[in-house]
Amino acid sequence: MTDASTLIEGKVFLLGDDVNTDIHCSSKYLPGKGSDYVSTIAFDELSSGLAKKISVSGGILVAGKHFGINSSREQAVEVLRLMNVKCIIAESFGRQFFRNAINNGLPVVECDTSQFQNSDHLNIHMNLGIVENTSKNIKIQTQALPSEILKIIEVGGLIPFLKLHPNWEFVE
Amino acid sequence: MSSTICEKILAKHAGKKEVKPGEVVICDIDYAMVTDTRAANTIKMIGKMDETHLVFAKKTALVLDHYSPPPNLEAAAIHTSMRQFSAQHGSKIYDIGDGICHQVLPEGGHLTSGDLVVGTDTHSVTYGAFNAFGIGIEGTDVSAVMKSGRLWFRVPETIKVQLNGSLQAGVWAKDLTLHLLGHFGAEGLNYKAIEYYGSAVAAMEIDDRMTLCNHAAELGAKAALLEADQKTIDWLAAHGARLPSPVFADADAVYSEQLSIDVDQLIPQVARKHQIDDIVAAQDIEQKIQFALIGTCTNGRLDDIRQAAHILKGKKIAQGVRMIVTPASRQIYLAALREGLIEILTMAGASFEAAGCGTCVGITNHLVPGNGDTVISSANRNFKGRLSNSNADIWLGSAATVAASALTGKITDPRTVEGGLWRSGI
Numbered sequence: 148m149t150d151a152s153t154l155i156e157g158k159v160f161l162l163g164d165d166v167n168t169d170i171h172c173s174s175k176y177l178p179g180k181g182s183d184y185v186s187t188i189a190f191d192e193l194s195s196g197l198a199k200k201i202s203v204s205g206g207i208l209v210a211g212k213h214f215g216i217n218s219s220r221e222q223a224v225e226v227l228r229l230m231n232v233k234c235i236i237a238e239s240f241g242r243q244f245f246r247n248a249i250n251n252g253l254p255v256v257e258c259d260t261s262q263f264q265n266s267d268h269l270n271i272h273m274n275l276g277i278v279e280n281t282s283k284n285i286k287i288q289t290q291a292l293p294s295e296i297l298k299i300i301e302v303g304g305l306i307p308f309l310k311l312h313p314n315w316e317f318v319e
Numbered sequence: 320m321s322s323t324i325c326e327k328i329l330a331k332h333a334g335k336k337e338v339k340p341g342e343v344v345i346c347d348i349d350y351a352m353v354t355d356t357r358a359a360n361t362i363k364m365i366g367k368m369d370e371t372h373l374v375f376a377k378k379t380a381l382v383l384d385h386y387s388p389p390p391n392l393e394a395a396a397i398h399t400s401m402r403q404f405s406a407q408h409g410s411k412i413y414d415i416g417d418g419i420c421h422q423v424l425p426e427g428g429h430l431t432s433g434d435l436v437v438g439t440d441t442h443s444v445t446y447g448a449f450n451a452f453g454i455g456i457e458g459t460d461v462s463a464v465m466k467s468g469r470l471w472f473r474v475p476e477t478i479k480v481q482l483n484g485s486l487q488a489g490v491w492a493k494d495l496t497l498h499l500l501g502h503f504g505a506e507g508l509n510y511k512a513i514e515y516y517g518s519a520v521a522a523m524e525i526d527d528r529m530t531l532c533n534h535a536a537e538l539g540a541k542a543a544l545l546e547a548d549q550k551t552i553d554w555l556a557a558h559g560a561r562l563p564s565p566v567f568a569d570a571d572a573v574y575s576e577q578l579s580i581d582v583d584q585l586i587p588q589v590a591r592k593h594q595i596d597d598i599v600a601a602q603d604i605e606q607k608i609q610f611a612l613i614g615t616c617t618n619g620r621l622d623d624i625r626q627a628a629h630i631l632k633g634k635k636i637a638q639g640v641r642m643i644v645t646p647a648s649r650q651i652y653l654a655a656l657r658e659g660l661i662e663i664l665t666m667a668g669a670s671f672e673a674a675g676c677g678t679c680v681g682i683t684n685h686l687v688p689g690n691g692d693t694v695i696s697s698a699n700r701n702f703k704g705r706l707s708n709s710n711a712d713i714w715l716g717s718a719a720t721v722a723a724s725a726l727t728g729k730i731t732d733p734r735t736v737e738g739g740l741w742r743s744g745i
Binding site: 170178179212213216218220221222239241242243247250290293295296299304306310314315 | 341342343345357360364367368369393440441455456457458459460462463466467469471473505506509510539541700702704
């Protein structure tokens with residue numbers, strides 16, 4: 148795996164602690180509405196107009212503790228993709244959301260986000276676990292995801308991975 | 320070797336001698352489950368796999384519980400698609416009224432000690448009561464399981480919680496888990512596995528052990544595990560499970576944290592409105608209630624219904640209070656019927672609804688509370704908007720606390736009312 152294939156660049160869009168993706172980023176409480184619609188209004192109650200702002204040029208969602216807590220719906224990841232979210236950085240994730248992101252090829256990084264601000268520019272080296280905030284001149288070394296997880300993310304998620312490797316072969 | 324129960328079960332299913340926290344392992348699964356809330360997504364993800372032969376579909380149960388019975392056409396359509404999927408792929412189906420996934424899986428003999436079981440519901444941790452590693456997953460995960468019989472896991476750190484002493488009469492596993500939520504906080508054990516030990520656990524009946532493990536979901540835990548003892552083995556045998564392979568931790572197992580709690584002094588606890596970890600003693604609360612609910616995968620079992628019947632026998636619930644009971648399964652419904660509990664509670668003013676998740680999600684029948692109502696429920700979640708009305712307040716307590724509160728019309732410590740000191744298994 149080359150560094151270039153796992154380098155993610157983008158602008159920060161900030162959210163707080165305990166973001167519940169079922170409420171803010173799914174149709175669970177919007178019966179009959181699809182992901183296309185949710186992707187235009189997601190997180191509005193937490194950060195007005197965020198979905199529209201982020202979808203223009205893409206970006207990195209940065210949150211505090213427990214992003215995607217409780218019984219996180221997998222649809223949230225589909226919505227985040229439609230919103231043009233390239234990666235999510237949070238201090239911690241709800242366990243199910245973390246799985247869902249990996250299974251659908253959306254990069255996730257656990258990192259101290261306390262010094263990050265809206266519009267900061269980030270370079271994220273997934274395979275090294277390094278998060279660089281070039282606006283603040285901060286470089287944070289995080290625990291890199293295990294190589295098997297990076298592989299699943301790299302090929303776009305678990306279903307594409309199993310099409311390529313039906314017996315779960317993780318050959319480097 | 321120095322492994323926890325959690326690590327040993329994962330290692331065994333990954334074909335390894337041992338595994339360490341942080342490691343990613345690919346494990347063989349023993350049984351899988353899909354509920355109606357995630358069935359549409361699961362069927363969509365299976366469609367993406369272009370796979371017609373699903374090797375594991377026959378070891379996967381489809382459970383129609385959250386929408387039991389279906390409140391609208393969309394839910395009914397999901398149920399139809401699940402019945403079609405079952406007919407096509409040979410998956411076991413539990414139809415409406417059969418019960419909640421976490422009750423029908425063990426009752427149906429689908430899991431045993433030492434198993435690794437996945438389900439599309441966060442409360443799959445309940446299977447830890449049987450010394451099985453139960454874990455909640457989503458549609459893509461279960462699609463991968465149906466295709467390959469396997470799934471990836473990151474090995475969690477394990478925390479050991481020793482529960483010493485014995486619970487007083489009128490105090491139940493629900494009170495203990497609410498106390499633990501107050502201690503660790505919601506999501507306080509995110510990613511971690513919990514192992515519960517001690518005399519208080521040994522003394523619990525299976526129903527209460529299931530409550531103890533079930534509520535670990537609110538702690539954010541990946542799994543909650545108990546050792547198997549004679550009670551476990553007898554229960555599994557009585558329900559037609561495969562022969563158990565009990566798994567015990569090594570004497571020198573490495574835990575990320577160890578905690579010892581003396582439960583002798585514990586008294587009935589309640590979670591205040593909206594917040595699962597805002598815990599107070601029931602006796603310290605002055606709060607009127609209008610709606611009392613007993614049911615759910617946390618506390619809708621026979622011992623819960625018995626608690627209520629002991630308190631409400633020959634009595635009437637307070638004026639202005641409605642009370643609804645949803646047994647966790649058809650088997651429990653039938654057992655309650657045969658014991659005369661349904662007659663006792665119906666005469667007291669309670670109504671029974673179909674076995675299922677109704678009292679938790681609040682989207683079937685007349686389970687939606689009115690604006691301004693205060694609800695006391697034996698469920699596991701009380702965030703604002705649960706039960707489909709954000710203008711109602713939901714408080715949580717044991718089935719005994721719910722019944723005592725229905726009797727008096729306000730949140731009540733069950734030890735203060737007649738029948739509130741009943742104990743199970745004695």
